[in-house]
Every structure is written in C-alpha cells, then in structure tokens.
Amino acid sequence: MAVNVVNAKADVLKKTAALAVNCNAAKGLQEVLKSNLGPRGTLKMLVGGAGQVKITKDGCVLLHEMQIQHPTAAMIARAATAQDDITGDGTTSNVLFCGELMKQAERHIFEGVHPRLICEGFDIARKEVLDFLETFKVPQEKAYADRELLCSVARTSLRTTPIPP
Numbered sequence: 001m002a003v004n005v006v007n008a009k010a011d012v013l014k015k016t017a018a019l020a021v022n023c024n025a026a027k028g029l030q031e032v033l034k035s036n037l038g039p040r041g042t043l044k045m046l047v048g049g050a051g052q053v054k055i056t057k058d059g060c061v062l063l064h065e066m067q068i069q070h071p072t073a074a075m076i077a078r079a080a081t082a083q084d085d086i087t088g089d090g091t092t093s094n095v096l097f098c099g100e101l102m103k104q105a106e107r108h109i110f111e112g113v114h115p116r117l118i119c120e121g122f123d124i125a126r127k128e129v130l131d132f133l134e135t136f137k138v139p140q141e142k143a144y145a146d147r148e149l150l151c152s153v154a155r156t157s158l159r160t161t162p163i164p165p
Helices: 015-036 059-065 071-087 092-112 115-136 147-158
Strands: 044-047 053-056
Touching: 015 059, 015 092, 044 059, 053 059, 059 071, 059 092, 071 092, 092 115, 115 147
Parallel strands: none
Antiparallel strands: 044 053
C-alpha cells in the first residue's frame, strides 16, 4: 500500500492538467505584457495597497510590482528580470518569447510529441541560432574609436527603455 503525503493546501493534479496549468500561467503572463512591446506599447497603471500609483510600460517594473503566485510564471518573471539586470533591456521580449515557446510546446504535446523531444528540439534550435549569430556578426575594426557608430548604438538602445529620473 502506497502512502502519499501532500500539503493539505496543495492542489493535486494529473500530469495533463498540470501541464495545462503551467502553460496557461506562461500564456497569462505573456498576455499581460504583450501590449507593452515597442514604441507604441500601451502604458499600464499600477495601484499599490496604500493608494500609490505608478504608470509604466517597462516590463521589468511591471514584473517587480506584480505579485506572481504561480511557480512557472514566477520563474519566467525571474528569468526576464535577470535579462534586464544584465543588459538593461529585453524584459518584455523575454516574457513574450517564453510564452510563445510554451504555446508551441503545448500544441506539440497535445499532438502526441513527448516533452523530452521538445526539450531536445529547443536545445538544437539554441545551437543553430548561436551558430547563425556567429556567421552573421560583422566585425568592427576600432569600434571604440568610431564615435558616430557608438552614438548610433547608444541612440538605438536608449530609445527602447525609458530611464528613470
């Protein structure tokens, strides 16, 4: 006789239901942030418990202010904010990309593809993208001496995320 000990407040789900819940959490986070992307992204108004109001379209601010309870959505949010901590940008794109990967994985799983094959496919795709980027990059001789190139890179980078005062 097997005995299962589970936290009384925990939800017990079958594997297909657990998969659906995890995919829905990723898609829900994607839905919240997809209207923020790009220069025409919409602003979100966040109201705190004490009545303080923040208006932003910065994905990192939104993810920090949201109280995310679901483990999968929290993991995606942590990965996206880590992206922002390292590069200063890309939070919203990271969440949208993760959400889209989860959508496609869910579709393939329901068609009967084993999750291990999907993970292997993601690994192969990552390797292929890195190989492509190695062949696609254009080396710049004395890039640090080319002021116009540096100003162009800075303008492009600064146009995507507002700098807080």
